[in-house]
Amino acid sequence: MDHGPTDHETFTRRGYLAGSSAIVGGGLLAGCTGDANQASATDSEPVDNGSEPVDNGSESADDAYTATISPMGEVSFESPPETVFTRLTHHAGMAFALGRGDSITAMHAPDYYDGLWNQFVERLPGVSLDWTGLYSSWEPSKEQLYALDSDIHLADPAWITKQDSWDEADIEKIGTAISPWFGNSLSDRHAEPAAAYADDYEYYTLWEQFERVAEAFQEQERYEALAAVHDDLLSTIESTLPAESERPSAVMLASADIEEIYAYTLDTPGFLTAHTQPLGARDAFEGAVESNSVVDFETLVAADPDVILLLGGFEPGTSLPERREAFASDPVASEITAVQDDRMYPQGARYQGPILNLFQLEMTAKQLYPDAFGAWPQYVEGPYPEIPADEQLFDRETVAAIINGEL
Template structure:
């Protein structure tokens, strides 16, 4: 499958979604598989059985049978949680995680119950927690559980699916682990919009799903029509928020990485501007001030930086510009080498998007990323309110988002 997400809205996919929506409305549900490199069309819709059960297909879980439309779902990756939120099904969500918190959701009066036991505890995922959640579906990749916790094997997965609920998920946020490569994720994992389509099928939300995919398609078209073509794309050095400039420790990330966490950069067409491309780094991309000065990017973006000041970081949900500056900018300004960096001298050490994103968060982050790279075209970023954009500069209609979530389509 091509990792260029601008392909996600190809006519065959959109036609299929409309066909699938009509089938759902008639009492049937569509199965949907991720596309291969050949651009093959999704599988044909499958009929529900007399008892109301139905199957939906997606890599890597293949065909999954549901006894009925889930009334509760447990997630781990918050990009998948955002898919549920985007479909207006927040009341079904069971998670304690806050990776995409009030920064995005408060503006639509969205809140969810976070009083659930964490799936990740003491370096693993205890099986009893899955029983405690007891949802109708786990929107979690079972391969991820086995990769991260050696106590799990296929028999444990089968036990939970038999006694609690099916697993339906794909760890498609970041696709670079050895276990993912061995199992074909780079070629077969669904993109975020493709995964969203299957979640929409599972939750029987064809109208909201189609509305979101239309909005995504229109946003992408607007973005492409306005990206400057003068060849002046600034170079960017993307560092993880786990970096510690005060200690001279930076964790480089690569824009070419597959998975939905880099989707805004692919959609903006700036992957080739990656200052770290081809640069040798240590474990987890660790590097230092000397290497930072060697690549000397025009912009230094902090991955997950937009959530600095969020509930996750102990804040109140709004981006905290002062905290961001103290944690990432000031140490560079005070370092003999760091102060020589072009991005530091020109005030372009900036908060980058969070990695976790479904349709709602991605819409805001696509717009944010455009403003980070091309402020002359898309508007200057207001660091006190980075998601507040003058109406004339908005790439999508906020009221339409609210209407989709509320079902006023």
């Protein structure tokens, strides 16, 4: 049974003032190994709106500020959030990038993603991350959100309300009694929101959403510093890419075993392809297969990709050599060009925050275009491989300093 907030609970230390837009409903991702429901496989100045502040003995109305994101609209804060509820890892990754990785109170499959993300964090000097033991929030309970008492719910109500146990009234209660909602998830693949909110929902790139999240935390300086690194990386990629006629065909695959293989194209709209869209590889399926479809070896042979990107290849418990061998030893799959040429490469996760996005842009550039960006090492297991400084596409020490607040 849901125990709703008492009158006293509607005035908390976070002082959630109001959100000007309705909170919406949306869709749910299916069939993803290693990123969603199958974990294994504009600067904002403080505002004075003329209203009387809530006297809670802490922050004054003069310190209040607003940040805006769809589907919540404009949200007011009395002070920057210190503890953070998340559901999906692109939001957890944004908090991490802003120096708040240890402030997260909940996330989907925390132990799994702790292991996966630390494969990359290993290469950031002086940066640490520990998400083990957090509340796993794929299907969050209202009671648990009250217990966690987080300063912000960095999650999209459009997804939360897809669950039978949640509705808009629940979202409003939590947002008023505990702390505001501030997140966007349907931008992952430009999924259609519920009809009642279709007019209000906006889609963002990964970095557009990160900018808005940085406003909510009043961390615009950190955002700008990381965005500059990202812009430089994109500029390097754009100026170095070979002509379209010289680019390989590619596909991303995810599978716990060869009996059920999910295929993802690399140019699907949304932030799930934030690390592949800029690299412009050719769709091996030439539009004949939709992203997030189950395919068999015969379909892959017909598409004959030059490069196969293996989603989840960085999972600590996954044997990349075994995945490669499963293809190479099959009489059908062994005919695929990528298998014959030994161009099956690991990937991390599609629900990536800004920091993972930097690593995955570098990694995928080298996997697709070794002659242009330098060869990707023959990775087998362990953390993201050491890459010589003169072959790195972004500076690790700069990124680490930004995360640690050493701007």
